[in-house]
Amino acid sequence: xxxxxxxxxxxxxxxxxxxxxxxxxxxxxxxxxxxxxxxxxxxxxxxxxxxxxxxxxxxxxxxxxxxxxxxxxxxxxxxxxxxxxxxxxxxxxxxxxxxxxxxxxxxxxxxxxxxxxxxxxxxxxxxxxxxxxxxxxxxxxxxxxxxxxxxxxxxxxxxxxxxx
Amino acid sequence: xxxxxxxxxxxxxxxxxxxxxxxxxxxxxxxxxxxxxxxxxxxxxxxxxxxxxxxxxxxxxxxxxxxxxxxxxxxxxxxxxxxxxxxxxxxxxxxxxxxxxxxxxxxxxxxxxxxxxxxxxxxxxxxxxxxxxxxxxxxxxxxxxxxxxxxxxxxxxxxxxxxxxxxxxxxxxxxxxxxxxxxxxxxxxxxxxxxxxxxxxxxxxxxxxxxxxxxxx
Numbered sequence: 051x052x053x054x055x056x057x058x059x060x061x062x063x064x065x066x067x068x069x070x071x072x073x074x075x076x077x078x079x080x081x082x083x084x085x086x087x088x089x090x091x092x093x094x095x096x097x098x099x100x101x102x103x104x105x106x107x108x109x110x111x112x113x114x115x116x117x118x119x120x121x122x123x124x125x126x127x128x129x130x131x132x133x134x135x136x137x138x139x140x141x142x143x144x145x146x147x148x149x150x151x152x153x154x155x156x157x158x159x160x161x162x163x164x165x166x167x168x169x170x171x172x173x174x175x176x177x178x179x180x181x182x183x184x185x186x187x188x189x190x191x192x193x194x195x196x197x198x199x200x201x202x203x204x205x206x207x208x209x210x211x212x213x214x
Numbered sequence: 215x216x217x218x219x220x221x222x223x224x225x226x227x228x229x230x231x232x233x234x235x236x237x238x239x240x241x242x243x244x245x246x247x248x249x250x251x252x253x254x255x256x257x258x259x260x261x262x263x264x265x266x267x268x269x270x271x272x273x274x275x276x277x278x279x280x281x282x283x284x285x286x287x288x289x290x291x292x293x294x295x296x297x298x299x300x301x302x303x304x305x306x307x308x309x310x311x312x313x314x315x316x317x318x319x320x321x322x323x324x325x326x327x328x329x330x331x332x333x334x335x336x337x338x339x340x341x342x343x344x345x346x347x348x349x350x351x352x353x354x355x356x357x358x359x360x361x362x363x364x365x366x367x368x369x370x371x372x373x374x375x376x377x378x379x380x381x382x383x384x385x386x387x388x389x390x391x392x393x394x395x396x397x398x399x400x401x402x403x404x405x406x407x408x409x410x411x412x413x414x415x416x417x418x419x420x421x422x423x424x425x426x427x428x429x430x431x
Contacts, residue, residue, distance in 0.1 A: 059237075059240060059241055062237070062240050063237050063240075066228075066233050066236050066237055066240075067233065070228035070232065070233055070236065071226075071227045071228050073228070074226060074227070074228045074232075075223050075226050078226060084226075088228070088232055091228060091232065091236065092232070092235060092236045092239055095236045095240060096236075096239060096240055096243060099240045099243060100243065143222070143226065144225065144226055145222045145225045145226060146225060147221065147222065147225065149218055150218045150219075150221045150222030150225065151222055152218075153218040153219045153222055154218075154219055154222035154223060154226075157219055168219075169223075172216045172219060172220060173219065173220055173223050
């Protein structure tokens with residue numbers, strides 16, 4: 051049992067190394083607060099450790115961790131206190147480059163349904179169909195949300211969000 | 215522009231301190247206990263749900279049964295207080311009045327030598343009823359048509375039509391001098407052989423043979 055436990059701890063340590071950045075970024079996209087995103091990050095890996103789930107492949111593993119992260123973020127956002135807190139606090143981002151920080155800030159100012167789609171599409175390179183599965187939405191809805199998000203970003207950024 | 219988003223996001227990383235914190239907190243967790251606790255919690259939750267279900271079913275059935283009983287009682291009450299009847303009683307001084315539920319009404323003093331009427335008259339109206347069936351526990355019913363003057367003894371059961379006047383005599387038997395002190399008259403209205411409703415009149419007397427009636431529930 052001890053060896054099994056050590057193996058599991060070792061496996062989770064590998065997962066932390068592999069996915070903690072991804073979890074933190076996704077949590078930040080949802081919660082817009084780095085401190086809370088770090089808490090979510092910790093909770094997600096503890097949950098993964100406790101559930102001791104086995105995965106078919108690394109894609110399955112990644113998708114499952116994303117879903118656990120999204121659910122953990124939703125739990126945090128359900129808190130009335132957090133709702134109030136998130137709405138009145140300015141987003142503080144640990145991004146040194148001013149232009150990059152500004153673009154990230156503008157994306158994070160989008161409504162949740164748009165910014166989550168933007169993040170998964172542009173940063174995690176998921177297709178709209180894959181995003182639809184991850185977010186449990188209709189793929190047509192995701193495409194519309196992506197289009198709408200681009201339109202909003204175009205009004206806020208010179209040249210829009212797409213690379214020229 | 216999305217490159218700037220990607221570059222910006224790439225700068226956001228879980229630092230080593232956070233990773234160590236996560237790994238340490240995982241090591242502090244005892245998965246076996248947690249799993250065991252989780253199973254226990256789940257079992258407890260399931261048991262609680264099952265108990266609640268059993269309680270809801272048990273008390274729910276009782277509640278429904280009680281409700282049904284109440285409804286049935288209500289129906290019998292409705293039958294008892296069937297509003298279709300308009301019963302008119304005539305007092306000894308020949309004044310008449312419509313009987314109201316749970317209100318005592320005087321029938322007057324009965325004397326063997328009553329000359330004006332053969333018994334206590336009750337006029338029963340029930341619109342829509344083909345027939346009105348009367349039964350009495352004591353005494354007997356009489357029919358009397360004043361012009362002819364003949365009195366018909368009808369015993370303890372009688373069928374009349376709406377608007378008929380029936381007389382109740384406290385004499386226990388025909389040609390008997392024994393007088394009953396109380397009785398219950400049951401009045402049931404029928405239409406097409408189907409009971410429409412019923413009422414009950416309880417009649418009691420004091421020692422002076424002064425009778426009081428009450429349309430009872």
